Amino acid sequence: MKAAIEELKPTINQIFNHLHQNPEVGWKEVKTTEYIKQLLIEHGYNPQTFDDCTGLFVEEGDGDLCVGLRTDIDALWQEVDGTYKAIHSCGHDAHMTMVIGTMLLLKKLNLKVKGKLKFIFQPAEEKGTGALAMIEKGIIDDIDFLFGVHLRPIQELRDGQASPSIHHGAAKFISGKILGEDSHGARPHLGKNAIEIGATLINEISKIHLDPTVSYSAKMTKFHAGCESSNIIPGRAEFSLDLRAETNEMMEHLTNKIEKIVNAISNLYEVDIPLITEAQTAAAIVNHEAQNMMELAIIETIGKENLAEPIKSTGGEDFHFYTFKRPHLKATMLGLGCNLTPGLHHPNMTFNQQALLQGIEILTRAIMNTFKYKQN
Template sequence: MTAEKILEVFNHMHANPELSNEEYETTDYIFDYLEQEGFSPVRFKNITGLYCDMGTFSDEYPTIGIRADIDALYQEVDGVKRANHSCGHDAHTGMVIGAMLKMKNHEALETRGIRFIFQPAEELGSGALAVVEEGIIDSLDYLFGIHLRPIEEAAMGQASPSIEHGSAASLEFKIAGDDAHGARPHLNHNAIEIGADIVNMLSKIHINPIIPSSVKMTKFIAGGKSLNIIPGIAECGIDMRAQTNEEMDNLKDRVFKILKYVEEFYDVSIEEENFSGIVASESNEEAIQFLREGITDALGAENLMEPIITSGGDDFHYYTVKYPGLKGAMIGLGCDLEPGLHHPKMTFDRKALANGTDILYHSILKVK
């Protein structure tokens, strides 16, 4: 019966995706579903999403958070641009609700408190920080998450006790100068040439070669229909990635120094439009061990993988960075996912939903 209910939740979420911070109907659906199952969900005060407590919250017993993300991506699917669950958040929500159903009326609830968190806006990298502001993380001792993994990382029936995501950041900025006539190049600085210099300087950034990292220009828009105008304005974007938070700080420092130098050298204004980032994982070994044991009980020792290291990111890790005493880790679930995360036609073996639910259930029971 639990497996059927997990699939029911998944199918509804999959058919009704909503974008980050717009998960109004999704929040209503989860809230109503949990109430109908006899739970007492609580909506967040200032954001979409909700949480639901089970068990005994006391200084005498451990408190465990289980987090699901609920938002979808915006992308073109079959020629139509729309919200689309191509990152597995519909599956994560189904599995977390499945774990709640399995824990319902369980005797283990007498000796632990469990807070199930349905977080918005993971795709924007801002949802976890917004949940922190709601004040519901402060009392937790442990925090577990779960995420589907592409087939290149984990096959159906396998699972990893942690996903070691890297740190990712993006910077949008504007080179703000003046246009000039093509016959008078001495009257301005060509924004295209300035951009080329920035690209060249970015390629000269070198940080610790043992730690994977990259920085590159991923957006550059300058010029127009009139080819006799030397453009003084350009819209630019930079993508930065590093496997550790320390090296990301180093990378960001180098990038901003380059932009400051270019600004002064060319006597143009570089206006920061938007900066966003996601921290690298800071997983806790005790939490990883509980998840190892949960995976072993659910799938067997032969299907327990080592931690997965990936340059992708997830805002789940803001929780453990913001709360250094919080012991957290994220399960990587094998499900034969193809062709890849964020692909508009992403698909996976639905039988993995039961596996993820069982892992969460057994992991909760391991915490004592």
């Protein structure tokens, strides 16, 4: 298998370079979708796109057992050297390359499975809405095992290591408004000071106490009120909240606490404080069977000495909506060490591209192992 991967290496590098140099943000991955579609057609696949959104998927084979492999395809919108632009600073270019590479390797090895394979190129992971769209379209309804992959920063895994699962936490991003009333700086009793209300909100959120054995956090990440005139007390403000929780149950408790605090402050100050959930991700629900298949694939590829423990990450990933919304699904996500520095979402993020070849082999073996052991 390693010899076949080496033969594919020039093609793999070419694919990665193209994807890296042509990033597109969520729901706008038009050229990315078209590039992948045409590439897969050239290699004998029959990709299917969607009429109402970006992204695509491929189905191969037939049978009772269906194994899926998913990648995200969107980039971040980020400031780089003073200019905002799309950039693959989260490694989705690498994820796409590894999934395409797995498909090319399966084709090159002429590996036949007694079942169905499904490859999903999912849009808008960074917006937290892409997986939900795929679920609504029924793309995963017939999948029994689903695998994913994510590059890991040097702080979690060293180059050459791999983990059979990533336990991301749940995340929720809430926007809110304080709809008070302006007043003259000399007559504060005639208005509703949005800044004071915001300060109360921050203070009360800091007092949230939940089960300390399950990690969680809630913080205000944006607050805007006032104008150029310093003698006007602003009655209106906009703010953002970032919520994190180790489990989906803890996220539900945390959200309820936030809503109660906002309602209480709204009543106390007699102002409206509407909240909108802009995006969210579910906490990981890792299946042990799927994890075992990935663990075996890692050992077969890079040796037991390079097998790392499952990773617990405070970051979020919408891959976990698949298992949250479809409990029958057996899923896990490969964590790939690749000397990624300084970190994910950093505009100057770099990693060892040689790791892509290891990732391709691990994912291919995970698929093969699943068919082998589940059908024996």
